[in-house]
Amino acid sequence: MSNANTVSDLPAAVVLLSGGLDSATVLAMAQAQGLRCYTMSFDYGQRHRAELQAAERVARAAEVIEHKVVGMNLNGIGGSALTDDSIAVPEGPQDGIPVTYVPARNTLFLSLALGWAEVLGAREIFIGVNAVDYSGYPDCRPEFVEAFERLANLATRAGVEGDGFRIRAPLQYMSKAEIVQAGVALGVDYSQTVSCYQADADGRACGRCDSCRLRAEGFSAAGLADPTRYR
Structure with a gap:
């Protein structure tokens, strides 16, 4: 009998876990709802690979049922500062959709999570997208999430x-x-997370990219100490 069937009778969920602040919070929220959580990360050729180690730490601390890392070669496609070393990560706000947008990333991630969810018998998939304090990515909008849910229910048995x-x-x-406030209330240890687009091999943040800026502003606005390790 599989692990999914013996651990608990509680419903299962697949949580996309990047290793960053948002996805760690989403995992805590899903677990607070009593869901048995399976986490999925992606090694897609991103320059900030320290986030994969962060995801492992977060999943281990949360004692998820299983943590899976899926490989895909998005750096073979390029077109983003996060997957193409010839494109510099911008430091400071940008107009329009920034060059850190990775073409089709969330569509691919959700598609693979959907496949795993169907195999597991999970019927909920959690993703940490945000349409308020975010970088302007089109695949973080509510319209995208709603559209993918419709696709998921058309495309699966x-x-x-x-x-x-x-x-x-x-x-x-x-x-x-x-x-940040919600995560702290749920016991999330944000010192274990990595959000920086160009974190070094030890997971230390640059403090200058858009993701670092949004993260720092979030802790400041919440009136909480920022546990981020900067290089």
């Missing part, structure tokens, strides 16, 4: 048979300060 999926984005309308 479970959906067709009436036992469909929910794409959960609990941070969607929260400010970064509200996210």
Whole structure:
């Protein structure tokens, strides 16, 4: 009998876990709802690979049922400062969709999470996208989340048979300060997370990229000490 069937009778969920602040908060929220959580991270050729070690730490501390790392070669496609070393990570706010946007990233991530969820019998998939304090990525918008949920229930046997999926984005309308406050209340150890787009091999943040800026502003606005390790 599989581990998924013996640990508990509680419903299962797949949580996308990048190793950053938002996804760690989402995992804590899912567990607070009594869900058996399986976490999934992606080694997609990102320059900030320290986030993968951070995801492992967060998953281990949360005692998830299983943590899976899936490899894909998005740096072979390029087109983003996060996957193409010839494109510099910008330091400071940008107009429009920034060059740190990774083409089709959340679509691919959710698709693989959907496949695993169907195998596990999980019917909820959690993702830490946000439409308030975020960098302007099109695949973080509520319209995208709603559209993917419709796709998930059209494209799967479970959906067709009436036992469909929910794409959960609990941070969607929260400010970064509200996210930090919620995570602290749930016991999230943010010192274990890595958000920086160009963190070094030890996970130390640059303190200058857009992700570092949003994270620092969130702790400041929440009135909490920032546990981020800077180089």
